[in-house]
Amino acid sequence: MKEIGPDKRKTGRPLSFDREVALEKAMLAFWASGYETTSVADLTAAMAVNAPSLYAAFGNKQQLFLEAMQRYAGDRHMMEVALAGPPTAREAILGMLQGVVLHFTGETTPPGCLLASAAATGSHDAEPVRAALAADRRAVRDIVARRITADVLAGRLAPDTPAQVLADLVVAVIQGLSVLARDGADRKSLHAIAEASLQSWATYEV
């Protein structure tokens, strides 16, 4: 239920900030310091938006996080399309993991993955946020599993290939890469880990 096009109000004082820019800054703040451990004061400072304006524009802290999370994750349908490009599932997922490594080690962004690290644990109040993050992980897992299954059906992987398990492994490795990136691992190391994790597939290649 999103408004189509820019809001063309007729009257009233205009917004003093760009909503998209402010959301981007909020995303970076959550990325750097997590959901519960980033205070609203941190957010207003990072976004250059006063608290009342923040609440008017985004609802509350949780809704702001969920919107920032959506912006970070992007359109998961696009991920599925991207995975369909390369000729084999292994190449597709290797490319995906290489992109992930670059993303986790960007020089202008915090290390690691916002989705992996923002709410690993937390209070009872943060349960909806953890649920949303878990749901996104399941979505990625399912997309990866479908890509693997496509190769199985096309005869490029053995019929007994455990697509679900390999997809789970891909998600697990992504979470692990995020942790290691936060610990300071360099791109070369992370690329090597990603590549090594895909050697599990050798067993099933026909």
Place this chain on the structure above:
Amino acid sequence: MKEIGPDKRKTGRPLSFDREVALEKAMLAFWASGYETTSVADLTAAMAVNAPSLYAAFGNKQQLFLEAMQRYAGDRHMMEVALAGPPTAREAILGMLQGVVLHFTGETTPPGCLLASAAATGSHDAEPVRAALAADRRAVRDIVARRITADVLAGRLAPDTPAQVLADLVVAVIQGLSVLARDGADRKSLHAIAEASLQSWATYEV
């Protein structure tokens, strides 16, 4: 610099709680809800120890966490000894991963890994805690790498086996298993993921 033996004070009101039991309860609280997101009020409730007694016994929240973390991690030298038991590195590490899966899915403990999830992100104040957790991951990585190298030197793995990369992968998979366990994955799934991750080694077996 630890006191040897139980403290045999001569005078004064006796402690009303068992220090070890209280520490265990604190560990479980941090395990369930993380470092910064577990409040001192949560801790005093879980430990059944009033705040002044908690500070007298453990210093402050950060010191209590570090002590709880040490209790959770156990003696890393014991891990090295355990890994030396099985005849091959692969069997040793598969056994370790199987133990990890059981640990992350215990019925009387929170899901996942305390070390992986307690401080994935956080404020600047929690930096010492994150550093301690990262140091422990590096220690585990080095222990695993040494076990792999031992097999390389013994001729059980190819001379060009990238021990460091495979050890990093093991650590990454453990972090990922913790996330999936928190997301509600069952033991069977996690065991399958752990086993699949070790198929990467097939390339290097002589």
Place this chain on the structure above:
DNA sequence: GCTATTTCATATTGATCACTACGAAACACT
């Protein structure tokens, strides 16, 4: 200029944060 509408900045809300001052209580020793 005037009114209606919307956002702005200031200042504040009660709740909770980590942490502690203080005096009563519980022990060992004489």
Place this chain on the structure above:
DNA sequence: AGTGTTTCGTAGTGATCAATATGAAATAGC
């Protein structure tokens, strides 16, 4: 019983938490 020592429970400390009440400021239409 009396004294010294240590821990106990109560009740707070100032700081910070997420979220807002309030009124001035800035626009569009008239």
